[in-house]
Amino acid sequence: MNSSARYFCDHAWVGGASAEADVxxxxxxDRIAAVxxxxxxxxxxxxxxxxxxxxxxxxxxxxxxxxxxxxxxAGRGTFWTWREEMYRVADAxxxxxxxxxxxxxxxxxxxxxxxxxxxxxxxxxxxxxxPYADANAMGRALMAxxxxxxxxxxxxxxxxxxxxxxxxxEGAQVRFADKSAEAWAQRLGELAGAASVLGARLGAAxxxxxxxxxxxxxxxAALSEAHGxxxxxxxxxxxxxxxxxxxxxxxxPTELLRTAGALGPGSTAVHAxxxxxxxxxxxxxxxxxxxxCPTTEQDxxxxxxxxxxxxxxxxxxxxxxxxxxxxxxxxxxxxLEYDERLISGARGHWxxxxxxxxxxxxxxxxxxxxxxxxxxxGAIADLVTIDLSSPGLAARADDxxxxxxxxxxxxxxxxFVVSSGRLVVAEGHHVLVDDLATVLRSSISAVTMP
Numbered sequence: 001m002n003s004s005a006r007y008f009c010d011h012a013w014v015g016g017a018s019a020e021a022d023v024x025x026x027x028x029x030d031r032i033a034a035v036x037x038x039x040x041x042x043x044x045x046x047x048x049x050x051x052x053x054x055x056x057x058x059x060x061x062x063x064x065x066x067x068x069x070x071x072x073x074a075g076r077g078t079f080w081t082w083r084e085e086m087y088r089v090a091d092a093x094x095x096x097x098x099x100x101x102x103x104x105x106x107x108x109x110x111x112x113x114x115x116x117x118x119x120x121x122x123x124x125x126x127x128x129x130x131p132y133a134d135a136n137a138m139g140r141a142l143m144a145x146x147x148x149x150x151x152x153x154x155x156x157x158x159x160x161x162x163x164x165x166x167x168x169x170e171g172a173q174v175r176f177a178d179k180s181a182e183a184w185a186q187r188l189g190e191l192a193g194a195a196s197v198l199g200a201r202l203g204a205a206x207x208x209x210x211x212x213x214x215x216x217x218x219x220x221a222a223l224s225e226a227h228g229x230x231x232x233x234x235x236x237x238x239x240x241x242x243x244x245x246x247x248x249x250x251x252x253p254t255e256l257l258r259t260a261g262a263l264g265p266g267s268t269a270v271h272a273x274x275x276x277x278x279x280x281x282x283x284x285x286x287x288x289x290x291x292x293c294p295t296t297e298q299d300x301x302x303x304x305x306x307x308x309x310x311x312x313x314x315x316x317x318x319x320x321x322x323x324x325x326x327x328x329x330x331x332x333x334x335x336l337e338y339d340e341r342l343i344s345g346a347r348g349h350w351x352x353x354x355x356x357x358x359x360x361x362x363x364x365x366x367x368x369x370x371x372x373x374x375x376x377x378g379a380i381a382d383l384v385t386i387d388l389s390s391p392g393l394a395a396r397a398d399d400x401x402x403x404x405x406x407x408x409x410x411x412x413x414x415x416f417v418v419s420s421g422r423l424v425v426a427e428g429h430h431v432l433v434d435d436l437a438t439v440l441r442s443s444i445s446a447v448t449m450p
Contacts, residue, residue, distance in 0.1 A: 004028050005421070007383060008045040009052040011401055014375045017353045019051060019401040027381040030421040035377060048385040048416055051401050053356065054373050055115025055382025055419060056329040057363025059291045060232070060270050060320025062120055063102040063142060064093055067444045069325060072299075079238055079300045086323075087172035090123050092447040095137040098123070101443040102145035107433040108327050108440065110151050112411035113384035115419040117151055118291075118320065118367035120232060120270070122158040122176045122207055124187070129174035136191050143200040150417075150424035150432050152380075154367040155195065156203035156232050159184040159220045160211045165248035176207070181216035185223050199420075201368045203230035206262060208237075209245050209253040217260035230266060230368045232291070233257060236279070237271040237302055254279035263288045268366045270320065273297065273305040280306060284313030289366050294335030296322035304339045308349050318363040328411040329359050337407065352402035385416040387428075 005027050012023035014035060024039035025032060041047065067089050072082050093101075102119075109117060119142050125131050134140065139155050146153035160176040161184075163169050169177040178184040188204065195202050204224040206212045212220065224231035236242055236253050245253045254275065257263055265287040272283065272290045283290065292307050300323070311317045319332040333355040340349040350358075364373035372380040386393070386409050393404055393413060417425035430436050 004033070006042060006045040007048050007052070007418075008039070008041040009048045009385070010050060011398070012052040012375060013054070013353075013356060013402060017351065017402070021398065023052070025052075025375060025383065027418075027421050030381055032375065032377055032379050032381050035375060048383070050386050050388040050415060051405055052375070052383050052385045053113070053405065054360040054375050054379075055384050055417070056113045056359045057318065057367060057369070057373060058109055058114045058117045058321050058329070059268065059318040059363040059366045060120055060293055060322050061117050062323060063105045063145070064089055064098060064123065064447065065323040066105040066108070066440075067101060067447050068323065071448065073325070079302065080240075082300055088449070089447050090175060091127050091172040093123055093138070095132065095141040097443065097446045098138060099141040099145050100439075101447060102142050103149050104433065104436060104440045104443045105324065106146050106149035106151045106153075107430050107436050109321075110149055110417055110419065110424045111414060111428070111430055111436070112327050112329055113414045113417055114151060114329060115382040115384070115417065116153070116364055116367060116369050116372060117146060118154045118156050118203065118230075118232070119146070120156045120158060120205055122160050122205075124178065125175045127175060129169075129177065135187050136194065139191055140194050143195060143198040146200065147198050148432065150419050150422055152199065152369065152372075152420060154201045154203045154230065154369070155191065156205045156230065156367070157184075157188050157191065158205035158207040159216065160207040161216055162211050162213065164210050165213065165244055176211075181212070181219035185219060188223070203232060203368060205231070206233040206257070206260075208234040208241065209256045210241055214249065214256055214260050217257065217262055221260050221262040224266065225261070228266070230268065230366065231262060232268045232270060233262060235269040235272050236274045239274050242274055252276060252279055254282050258282050258286070268318070270322075271297065271302065271305060272310065273303045275306060280310060280313065284310050284315040287314060289316040289318060289362070291318045291320050291366060292332075292336055293320045293322035294332050294339055295326045295328070298335065299323065299325035304343055307336060308340055316362045316365070317358045318366045319359050330406070330409045330411065333359050333406045352406040355406040356402060381418060381421040383416070383418040384414060386413045387415040
């Protein structure tokens with residue numbers, strides 16, 4: 001990590017509805033020490049040609065799902081048939097091969113401008129369900145993988161107890177489940193030391209109301225509140241989940257989580273696709289955030305959630321890549337807008353700076369890094385520079401740069417990434433993981449059957 005550095009940005013987004021020209025950013029260690037506008041370029045400054053943004057936060061990731069790309073796009077099916085292929089990969093994971101796959105996946109994120117990831121982690125135990133000698137061997141592997149890929153991580157450890165309301169776990173799910181919410185809490189407590197050493201942070205998760213009964217969800221919510229941990233949960237991704245909750249408890253998933261004390265400003269609902277009007281009021285009225293994962297929701301045929309209505313009613317919106325059908329924060333931003341256009345028949349639901357905030361500051365806040373995601377003094381030194389010289393981004397000079405970034409750029413346009421003051425991507429190449437495509441192929445092959 002550089003003790004100090006200076007970066008001269010041709011253009012940078014430092015907040016507001018437009019980019020600034022000639023911005024000089026000075027860093028000390030992992031923090032931004034100064035931001036100067038309209039600056040001259042010093043001879044010793046690194047010249048960042050293009051548009052520089054804060055680092056992106058991928059607020060919802062399942063790293064091992066990266067092995068499914070391509071395989072699950074073949075043929076027809078539904079979320080439920082896709083899940084069976086996911087379970088087969090989950091059952092092949094070990095701490096060693098999961099480290100390799102996650103390191104490669106996080107490195108691919110970094111190439112796309114991601115500087116922090118919220119890893120929603122639920123593969124905890126050995127095949128068959130017995131704990132590893134180190135009960136958190138899998139979680140430690142993920143934290144080490146992120147550190148070695150140059151990406152900060154919040155390990156959002158998920159409580160998972162049932163396959164459906166009142167039904168025990170079965171098959172690959174036995175790897176996900178602790179004996180009780182109290183046993184889950186004890187295991188999570190044992191992770192704190194490792195997280196500190198690896199520069200990671202912890203979060204808590206109710207996997208879903210399918211997998212965690214209401215009384216156990218209360219335990220998870222109480223622990224997250226007591227320790228100030230971000231609390232995440234999959235919510236109403238499928239109509240079938242809503243039907244299960246109504247049949248078992250007579251309440252919607254949102255109502256169940258409200259009863260368990262899981263809603264509030266420190267919480268984030270992931271997907272929130274199939275909500276009633278009452279559910280929307282409960283979420284937004286409590287200040288609960290919403291993490292949309294548009295490329296996964298498209299890939300799985302989940303549907304389009306009411307993101308804009310939730311945002312207008314008070315729910316902060318962030319973005320995640322979830323199953324990694326694609327790792328491209330720009331596509332997640334663009335899809336948030338374009339999905340709304342398709343269902344409404346109108347354009348312009350999100351301003352470009354709102355989309356960028358969802359991918360940066362809102363995402364970092366949702367995973368417990370509120371001091372990141374903005375280019376300001378004291379913020380974590382994350383810088384992502386988009387090369388504006390490509391044919392795809394050619395436009396009138398200096399015209400509508402934020403719109404170009406949010407609605408026309410792609411991951412391949414990222415040229416330069418600094419994460420926590422550390423150079424991670426230079427000239428479009430990951431400096432910590434050499435020959436990433438080969439590493440990805442090898443790590444995917446290790447966890448998939450021919």
